[in-house]
Amino acid sequence: MVAEKQHSKMVTRTVDLRSDTVTKPTEAMRAAMANAEVDDDVLGYDPTASRLETEMAKIMGKEAALFVPSGTMGNLISVLVHCDIRGSEVILGHNSHIHIYENGGISTLGGVHPRTVPNNKDGTMDINLIEAAIRDPRGGLVYPTTRLICLENSQANCGGRCLSVEYTDRVGELAKKHGLKLHIDGARIFNAAVALGVPVHRLVQAADSVSVCLSKGLGAPVGSVIVGSKSFIAKARILRKTLGGGMRQVGILCAAALVALQENVGKLEDDHKKAKTLAEGLNQIKGLRVDVAAVETNIIYLDMLDDSKFTAENLSKSLEQHGVLVMLEGPFSIRIVLHHQISASDVQYTLSCFQQALTGVQDENGN
Amino acid sequence: MVTRTVDLRSDTVTKPTEAMRAAMANAEVDDDVLGYDPTASRLETEMAKIMGKEAALFVPSGTMGNLISVLVHCDIRGSEVILGHNSHIHIYENGGISTLGGVHPRTVPNNKDGTMDINLIEAAIRDPRGGLVYPTTRLICLENSQANCGGRCLSVEYTDRVGELAKKHGLKLHIDGARIFNAAVALGVPVHRLVQAADSVSVCLSKGLGAPVGSVIVGSKSFIAKARILRKTLGGGMRQVGILCAAALVALQENVGKLEDDHKKAKTLAEGLNQIKGLRVDVAAVETNIIYLDMLDDSKFTAENLSKSLEQHGVLVMLEGPFSIRIVLHHQISASDVQYTLSCFQQALTGVQDENGN
Numbered sequence: 179m180v181a182e183k184q185h186s187k188m189v190t191r192t193v194d195l196r197s198d199t200v201t202k203p204t205e206a207m208r209a210a211m212a213n214a215e216v217d218d219d220v221l222g223y224d225p226t227a228s229r230l231e232t233e234m235a236k237i238m239g240k241e242a243a244l245f246v247p248s249g250t251m252g253n254l255i256s257v258l259v260h261c262d263i264r265g266s267e268v269i270l271g272h273n274s275h276i277h278i279y280e281n282g283g284i285s286t287l288g289g290v291h292p293r294t295v296p297n298n299k300d301g302t303m304d305i306n307l308i309e310a311a312i313r314d315p316r317g318g319l320v321y322p323t324t325r326l327i328c329l330e331n332s333q334a335n336c337g338g339r340c341l342s343v344e345y346t347d348r349v350g351e352l353a354k355k356h357g358l359k360l361h362i363d364g365a366r367i368f369n370a371a372v373a374l375g376v377p378v379h380r381l382v383q384a385a386d387s388v389s390v391c392l393s394k395g396l397g398a399p400v401g402s403v404i405v406g407s408k409s410f411i412a413k414a415r416i417l418r419k420t421l422g423g424g425m426r427q428v429g430i431l432c433a434a435a436l437v438a439l440q441e442n443v444g445k446l447e448d449d450h451k452k453a454k455t456l457a458e459g460l461n462q463i464k465g466l467r468v469d470v471a472a473v474e475t476n477i478i479y480l481d482m483l484d485d486s487k488f489t490a491e492n493l494s495k496s497l498e499q500h501g502v503l504v505m506l507e508g509p510f511s512i513r514i515v516l517h518h519q520i521s522a523s524d525v526q527y528t529l530s531c532f533q534q535a536l537t538g539v540q541d542e543n544g545n
Numbered sequence: 546m547v548t549r550t551v552d553l554r555s556d557t558v559t560k561p562t563e564a565m566r567a568a569m570a571n572a573e574v575d576d577d578v579l580g581y582d583p584t585a586s587r588l589e590t591e592m593a594k595i596m597g598k599e600a601a602l603f604v605p606s607g608t609m610g611n612l613i614s615v616l617v618h619c620d621i622r623g624s625e626v627i628l629g630h631n632s633h634i635h636i637y638e639n640g641g642i643s644t645l646g647g648v649h650p651r652t653v654p655n656n657k658d659g660t661m662d663i664n665l666i667e668a669a670i671r672d673p674r675g676g677l678v679y680p681t682t683r684l685i686c687l688e689n690s691q692a693n694c695g696g697r698c699l700s701v702e703y704t705d706r707v708g709e710l711a712k713k714h715g716l717k718l719h720i721d722g723a724r725i726f727n728a729a730v731a732l733g734v735p736v737h738r739l740v741q742a743a744d745s746v747s748v749c750l751s752k753g754l755g756a757p758v759g760s761v762i763v764g765s766k767s768f769i770a771k772a773r774i775l776r777k778t779l780g781g782g783m784r785q786v787g788i789l790c791a792a793a794l795v796a797l798q799e800n801v802g803k804l805e806d807d808h809k810k811a812k813t814l815a816e817g818l819n820q821i822k823g824l825r826v827d828v829a830a831v832e833t834n835i836i837y838l839d840m841l842d843d844s845k846f847t848a849e850n851l852s853k854s855l856e857q858h859g860v861l862v863m864l865e866g867p868f869s870i871r872i873v874l875h876h877q878i879s880a881s882d883v884q885y886t887l888s889c890f891q892q893a894l895t896g897v898q899d900e901n902g903n
Contacts, residue, residue, distance in 0.1 A: 199784050200576045211788060212570035216757060218558045247605050251780020281778035287645045399574060399785030420639035421779045422609020426557050427757030430569060430788065 198517035201397040207434040214433035226429030239379030242411035252389030267322040271297035301333030338477030350384025398438035556875035559755040565792040572791035584787025597737030600769035610747030625680040629655035659691030696835030708742025756796035
C-alpha cells in the first residue's frame with residue numbers, strides 16, 4: 179500500500195497515447211467557439227456550419243459536404259445512402275473500422291449485408307479478390323446486390339497504413355466497371371495525404387464519397403465531415419436527421435473544426451516524425467518489436483516478444499503508473515497513437531518509461 | 546423596411562447567451578467515448594437528479610433521444626409501440642423507429658387536449674395469444690407537452706394512469722418530453738413528479754431552455770447503459786462534447802425560470818390575435834408557448850400569403866396547413882416583439898394601422 183502511494187505521488191505528467199481523439203480544443207478553438215456566428219441548422223442553415231462544409235468540399239474536390247457528430251455516423255450515412263435499396267451488399271476490408279468498430283450498424287440499423295475481403299498488411303485488399311467478391315447479377319435469385327466498395331485510408335488496424343493514389347484509382351476503375359460506388363473511410367485521410375506527399379483531393383478523386391474526421395489528428399473537439407456530390411449530400415442530410423444527428427446551433431462545433439483545418443493539417447508531418455522516432459526507440463528495447471518500416475503515419479503497433487516477462491496488460495498498467503497511457507490490442511500487442519499535443523519531450527519520457535518497465539534499468543537521463 | 550426580426554417559427558431558434566458562450570469557451574472537457582467527459586457527466590448527473598431517474602445520457606437531438614429510447618425498449622425483433630397518431634415521433638422523425646429500428650408503430654388518436662383515450666390505448670395492446678400473427682407490444686409513448694395539439698399538457702394523474710396501464714400489461718412507458726419543462730411549469734408541478742410513471746424521458750435543452758444543441762435521455766442505469774451503446778451505433782458518440790454540455794448546464798440553471806413568461810406572452814399574443822378579424826385562436830387551449838391560429842373563411846388570405854406578408858415585416862411563422870399557422874414563443878421574444886407581431890398581423894389582414902402607427 180505504501181509503495182503504491184509513493185508511486186502515485188511520482189506521476190507528474192500524463193502522456194495520453196491511446197488515440198488522437200483525446201486532443202483537447204486549443205485556445206484559438208475555444209475563442210472561435212465562443213464567438214461563432216450561429217443559427218438553426220435544421221430549420222435553415224447555420225452560417226458557420228455552411229462555411230465549414232463549403233471549405234471541406236473545396237479541399238476534398240467534391241461538390242458538397244455535411245458536418246456530422248462522428249466518424250461512425252459519417253460512414254453509416256455514406257453506406258446507407260449508397261445502399262438505399264433493400265437487399266444491398268457492401269465490399270470492405272475484414273479489418274476495417276466499419277466492420278470491426280461500428281457496432282455492425284450498417285446491418286443492424288441499415289439492413290446492408292457486408293462482404294469482407296482480407297486486408298493485407300499494407301492496408302490494401304487485393305484487387306482481384308475485390309473483383310471476385312462482387313456478386314454476379316445473374317445470381318440475383320440468391321445473391322444480395324453489390325452496390326458499394328469501401329476503402330479505409332489510412333488503414334488503422336493495419337497500423338495507419340496509406341493507400342496510394344494509384345491503388346485508389348484502380349479500385350475506383352473497378353467500381354466503375356461494375357457500376358458500383360466507392361466510399362473512402364478517410365478518418366485519417368489528411369495523415370495519408372501528408373505521408374504520401376499528395377494533395378488530399380487527388381487522393382480521393384476516385385471516390386464518390388469520403389468521411390473525414392476533424393476530431394482526431396486535426397484536433398477539433400467533435401465531428402466529422404462527409405463529402406460527395408450534391409445529390410448524395412442532399413440524401414445524407416435527411417438520413418443524418420433520421421439518425422438523430424441534426425443539431426441546431428451547431429456552428430459552435432464547426433467554428434472549432436475550421437480552426438483545426440486551418441492550423442493543424444501542417445502539424446501532422448511532425449506527428450509522423452515523432453511516431454518514427456518513438457517506433458525506432460521502442461524497437462531497440464529488449465523484449466519489444468516494432469516493424470518500423472510499417473510506421474507510415476501516426477500509429478505504432480508494438481509486439482511483445484516471447485522472452486519478455488510481461489503481458490501487454492501488465493506492461494500497460496506499469497506504464498500507467500508513470501502517466502503513460504496506451505491501448506491494448508491483444509494479449510501481447512499494444513497500439514500507440516501520436517498527435518499534436520504530444521511533445522518531443524513526451525516521446526523521450528515514454529521511451530524511458532518503457533525501458534524502465536521492461537528492464538528495470540534507468541536510461542541516461544535518470545528516469 | 547425590415548428593421549427587426551421576430552422569429553416565431555420555433556423555440557429551437559434560440560441562440561446561445563453570453564453566459565453560455567463563456568461556459569463553452571471555458572468548459573473542462575475530455576474524450577467522452579474513450580472515457581468520460583467531465584462536463585457531460587456533470588450535466589447527466591444533474592439531469593438525472595432533476596428528473597428523478599437513476600441516470601442520463603446527452604444526445605445531439607430530440608430525434609435521437611426518442612429513437613434510442615424506442616429502440617432500447619423494443620430491442621427484440623417483432624416489437625410494436627403504441628403512440629399518438631399526431632405525435633412527433635410518428636410524424637416528424639422520418640419513421641426512423643421502423644426504417645432503421647424495425648419497430649412497428651400502432652397509433653391511437655390524439656384528442657385535442659393531447660391525451661389518448663386510455664381505453665383506446667388498452668384496446669391497441671396486442672393480445673399475446675395472437676402472437677402467431679401479431680407483433681408484440683412492448684412500449685407506450687406519450688408526448689408532453691403535445692406539440693401538434695398545440696403545446697397541450699398531460700397531467701400527473703393522466704400520466705400515472707397510463708403508467709399503471711403499462712405496468713398491468715408488462716409494457717414500458719416512454720415520454721417524449723421535448724418540452725416537459727414547459728408542461729411542468731404550466732401545471733405547477735415538479736418535473737420529476739410529472740414523469741414519475743415513465744421508464745424513460747427524452748428532454749430537449751435546445752428548445753425553450755435555449756441551449757445551442759442537444760437533448761438528454763433519462764432512465765434506469767441499465768437502460769442508459771444500453772442507450773449509450775445505441776448512441777454510439779447511431780453515430781452520436783461525440784468526443785469533447787462537454788463544450789455543448791456546458792451551455793446546456795447554463796440553460797438548466799438560468800432558463801427554466803423564464804418559461805412562465807413565455808407562457809404569459811403566448812397568452813397575450815393569442816388573445817390579441819383572436820381579436821383580429823379573419824383570425825381565430827382557441828385561447829383556452831394555449832397552455833404553454835405554442836399557438837395555433839386558423840384563418841376564417843371570410844378572410845381574404847391563405848396562410849401562405851399571410852406568412853409572406855408577415856415576413857416582409859420580419860415576423861417569421863410556421864405554416865401548418867393551407868389555413869393554419871403555428872407560432873412558438875421563447876425567451877428571446879420580448880413583450881415589445883409581441884406587440885409588434887400583433888400590429889403586423891393587424892396590418893397584413895386589415896390594412897389598418899394600429900394606434901402605435903405601424
